[in-house]
Amino acid sequence: MHPRNSIVKIFSTFLQFDADSFSGWATDARLRRSIQNCIDKNSQIINRSDELAEQENFWANYWYKIWLKKSARLAQSHLSAYLQETCYWIAHKTVQSFASNQYKLSDCFQVAIASIDKVLKGFNPERSSGFKAYAKAIFSSAIRDTLRQRHEVDICSTWGLLRKVSQKRLSESLINSGLSPEVVNNYIIAWNSFKKLYVPQPGKPTRQLQKPDPETLKAIAENYNLQVQSLQVQSLQVQSLQTQASQIQSQIDPQTLENWLLRSAVSVRNYLYPNITSANTPTGEGDTTEYLDYIRDEKDSFISQMIDKEEEENRKSQQSEVSGVLKAAIESLNQQTQEILVLYYSQGLTQQQIAQELQIKQYTISRRLTKAKEVLIRSLSQWSQENLHISVNSDLLKTNSTVIEEWLEQHYQQSRN
Known part of the structure; x- marks a missing residue:
């Protein structure tokens, strides 16, 4: 699959499948006009970075704030387009972990992208390292839950x-x-x-x-x-x-x-086993009406930009502290458990492959991974209680579980690079 190389494409195109393989990017004309209009209107206040990833983050935060204020369908559509590649690679990784071809890549992709509402409603910038990283964890969870249900159906008379x-x-x-x-x-x-x-x-x-x-x-x-x-x-x-x-x-x-x-x-x-039709499929309509016709100009004032910058610096400081806490928690684990984490998150091996590599039982691998996550969740929950004055309850533990999963993915990905 070839990646998209411009902001306009990233926020206005959707992945298409042909015989369960990537076949290209389909452009939604209204979304293309929308993002181009926004780029033109905000050209004076956008930090023109040469790094495409920084530009992506700016526009992802921009549309998320609009969705947060208005629950606008336009914002959700742009963010859904933005997450297409993330969703594809999560689905691809899941399908590759199965020895048989019983699960199709396109099906897993559609299951994941259908959980975009859950991503939007659950994302918290103060507790997550980024919108894409959080979506990655939610997509992975959605696919696993669905396949678990389907597996139960498959093996039952x-x-x-x-x-x-x-x-x-x-x-x-x-x-x-x-x-x-x-x-x-x-x-x-x-x-x-x-x-x-x-x-x-x-x-x-x-x-x-x-x-x-x-x-x-x-x-x-x-x-x-x-x-x-x-x-x-x-x-x-x-x-x-x-x-x-x-x-x-x-x-x-x-x-x-x-x-x-x-x-x-x-x-x-x-x-x-529903027949899933992607909500992202472009309509191909010739309608000249744009979503932006119904949305007010979202330019931020200079003061608002300063406040946002300060909040961003605070978030980065907190994320740095959290990262230090979690790294220390990993170092407290025994050597074999640390090696299992590297093989699972950095090298992308399945539990069965790790068991063969280390010559131990697969259920031992599963228990070690679960135990490691529990240690990290306790460390993060304790830090949240001491620094953010957040009481530890079931909701916090559930949130921290998702945060830990995405942090592990990102941490070991950076280590590999």
Whole structure:
């Protein structure tokens, strides 16, 4: 993939795939006009650096501030364009870590870029080393979570999947498939009957659960019918339930029950494997109206620029202190754990590859990485409490976990360079 070499392209073009491979950059005409207009209007106050990375950071912060003030769709679109390469390389790294080709690069890319809202809402300039670094951590987490869910779906049989899925996920899946609320209620009652009566035998894995025998299907259907009858009796006593009860199918046979359960499983699989269409695809419209027509001039005053500069210096000072704290925490780890961190973050090896390199078990690698992150999180949380007077709670620990992940990526990347 060839990188983009100008600010206009970086903030107005989107990556395109062809047969799961990079095929080029597609330009959104409105975004191109927008960024060019901003460059022209702000030419007097922008520090014209020869470093493209510095210019990127300026415009990323510029659009993030606009989004923060107005939640403007224009700003979000520019930032989404800006993060295209970051998203691509995170997806590429994830796909390369799997021995098989079961996960496509384009799918992982779309899963990651779809989490742009989470990046925008979670980014905190005072706690992060940069917008792109934070997005990198969020994209990686989004892909891993999605693949973890899909892996569970892949290895489960139809009936095993129905045993493991939650009622909330099943309900979401059925609604997403286009079923009416009344029909969804029918399916949920049938599923609860299935869960109640078809219990795996002790010692046998739930994931590969086989189809219930005819007698069990008959018993499940009868249990469904009894539940519906009970609900109808309650509806006579409680008027508010009458409408709900009247909409539930009162009697079903084993074949109908089986069909409902099979459709439920299909809905869950489709829900976890959606057909993703990128929101970044250019429309190609000839509309001459620009987003900037609806946005006021965002030029900052000289005083505002001074305040921003002072805040930036404070952030850099804090980031330097945090970096020192985390480096000291790494040095406190044993030599083998430090070596594992280098192999994982600097050389990009998978846990399995590291295990082969060091001749130790893979689960040991996983535990060492987890333990190392816990040490760094405790160090960062203690520093935050002592210097920023932030109380340690679950939200802080969750935030610090994300910060640690992106810091490790950046720290070892710089070490390699």
